[in-house]
Amino acid sequence: xxxxxxxxxxxxxxxxxxxxxxxxxxxxxxxxxxxxxxxxxxxxxxxxxxxxxxxxxxxxxxxxxxxxxxxxxxxxxxxxxxxxxxxxxxxxxxxxxxxxxxxxxxxxxxxxxxxxxxxxxxxxxxxxxxxxxxxxxxxxxxxxxxxxxxxxxxxxxxxxxxxxxxxxxxxxxxxxxxxxxxxxxxxxxxxxxxxxxxxxxxxxxxxxxxxxxxxxxxxxxxxxxxxxxxxxxxxxxxxxxxxxx
Numbered sequence: 001x002x003x004x005x006x007x008x009x010x011x012x013x014x015x016x017x018x019x020x021x022x023x024x025x026x027x028x029x030x031x032x033x034x035x036x037x038x039x040x041x042x043x044x045x046x047x048x049x050x051x052x053x054x055x056x057x058x059x060x061x062x063x064x065x066x067x068x069x070x071x072x073x074x075x076x077x078x079x080x081x082x083x084x085x086x087x088x089x090x091x092x093x094x095x096x097x098x099x100x101x102x103x104x105x106x107x108x109x110x111x112x113x114x115x116x117x118x119x120x121x122x123x124x125x126x127x128x129x130x131x132x133x134x135x136x137x138x139x140x141x142x143x144x145x146x147x148x149x150x151x152x153x154x155x156x157x158x159x160x161x162x163x164x165x166x167x168x169x170x171x172x173x174x175x176x177x178x179x180x181x182x183x184x185x186x187x188x189x190x191x192x193x194x195x196x197x198x199x200x201x202x203x204x205x206x207x208x209x210x211x212x213x214x215x216x217x218x219x220x221x222x223x224x225x226x227x228x229x230x231x232x233x234x235x236x237x238x239x240x241x242x243x244x245x
Contacts, residue, residue: 002026004040004053007033014038014053014090022046024196030075036060037068041075043084047174050079054090056114065114069121076125076147087172088127088145091165094118095139099129133157136165144170191236195243203242210238 006012013033018026022044029050030041037060041052052072056065076086094115096107102119104112122129127145130152135142142165146152155170213234219227 004031007035052088086147
């Protein structure tokens with residue numbers, strides 16, 4: 001799980017769960033909260049996919065919205081390779097936008113300013129918004145954008161007792177992404193880098209037990225370089241036994 005916690009507050013934030021086989025080649029590109037608007041961008045290298053998760057509360061000011069919108073735009077401007085797929089999703093709280101024709105149908109002056117900025121980004125970045133059914137009451141608040149109109153296979157909405165929003169369950173065509181080349185060429189991973197530390201079957205207790213070593217005695221007479229080398233080698237030997245590749 002990757003997450004961005006709401007800054008200076010106990011509630012809020014966004015999170016992204018990535019399956020074990022994809023998490024090993026995933027990394028956080030951006031994690032940011034200004035105390036109101038939260039974003040998290042994760043690059044999943046194996047399938048050439050950038051996932052940007054966002055939460056914009058209804059009381060977001062124009063200044064805070066512009067600040068985060070600029071960061072999202074910058075992420076999309078500097079993708080690892082030009083044909084990287086992008087999924088930008090989350091609760092944006094724009095009930096007065098008609099997403100089929102990108103038009104504004106009400107709202108306060110500040111909401112209209114922010115909505116215009118978002119729809120401009122959608123048009124400039126050639127994004128498609130897939131959600132066309134209400135996700136809370138009669139409003140479409142939870143959105144899914146992508147730069148590939150063929151990426152989304154389908155989506156369904158479900159009622160849930162833990163939120164006044166409906167759950168949006170979307171299916172994307174990952175198989176097509178798997179056939180793409182990696183984001184950048186790299187040599188075969190070595191050492192700890194080739195192990196999947198996100199795997200659910202890791203025996204952490206046994207790893208901890210095996211590493212209960214009198215390090216001071218073992219490394220006491222070594223120089224710094226030798227200490228690091230010995231420590232790393234022992235950790236690798238233990239992890240190779242208890243951590244899947």
